[in-house]
Amino acid sequence: MNTNDKKLVIYFSRADENYSVGNVEVGNTELLAKEIIAKTGADEFKIIPEVAYPANYQETVDQATKERNEQARPEYKSDVDISNYDTIFFGYPIWWGDMPMIVYNFIEKHDWNGKTVIPFNTHEGSGNSGTYNILKSKMSSATLKGDGFNMSGSTARTEDGIKELDNWLEGLGYIN
Ligand SMILES: Cc1cc2nc3c(=O)[nH]c(=O)nc-3n(C[C@H](O)[C@H](O)[C@H](O)COP(=O)(O)O)c2cc1C
Structure with a gap:
């Protein structure tokens, strides 16, 4: 790894009531993001919705359904x-x-030319659900490095999950 490499972690993550983890103060993806920041010294940017998603899981699911149907x-x-x-x-x-529609908004508003992009995501069964291929086409002027990292949200909340993340970072050369 080039030590002059300037690194940034960009993520979207929702706290409150979520699938299989109950009510949480910090979202699952955010836990992974914070670990990447801690281990690599990357800067942080969290995508925060202008209008917060409802704390209630079902209400967020309903809103997300509407947003996806409308390609909002x-x-x-x-x-x-x-x-x-x-x-x-x-x-x-x-x-x-899929990726949340707010993530598409962020991607479409930025110029990815020449960037090295390393995707990671959490889920509860869908893996990356083909989203890394979508990233490849949406960020066609960037280079996607590695195979990405996906983990179930409930595993992301465990020590073993964080160890697995560290191993992945090590494999990519970001932890000595
Ligand atoms: C609106 C909504 C839709 C979801 N759809 C899926 C899905 O299609 N497949 C899946 O595996 N998990 C799905 N999940 C579960 C989340 O991907 C999982 O809980 C994830 O870890 C949440 O990350 P966060 O805490 O960083 O927001 C969904 C969760 C929400 C709130």
Whole structure:
């Protein structure tokens, strides 16, 4: 790994009531994001919705269904200039076998030319659900490095899950 490489972790993650983990203060994907930040020294950018998703799981599911059907592009608060970065870890949960629509909005608003992008995601059974291929086409001017990392949200909340993440980072050369 080039030590001058400027790294950024961009992620979307929702706390509150979620599938199989109950009510949580920090979302599953965020736990992985924070570990990547801690281990690699990357900067952090969290995609925060302009209008927060409901704390109630079913209400969020209903809203996500509507957004996906409409191919909505929900707005997010503040932004980040990615032009200063070389390597971008890009994380999100699977919603309806896809990336949340707010994540599409973020992707479409940025120029990925020349970036090295490393995707990671959490789910509860769908794996990456083909989203890494979508990233490849949406970020066609970037290089996607490695095979990405996906983990169930409940595993992401365990020590073993975090160890598995560390092993993956080590395999990519980001932890000595
Ligand atoms: C609206 C919604 C839709 C979801 N759809 C799927 C799905 O299609 N497949 C799947 O495996 N998990 C699905 N899940 C579960 C999440 O991917 C999983 O709980 C994830 O770890 C949440 O990450 P977060 O805490 O970072 O937001 C869904 C969760 C929500 C809230």
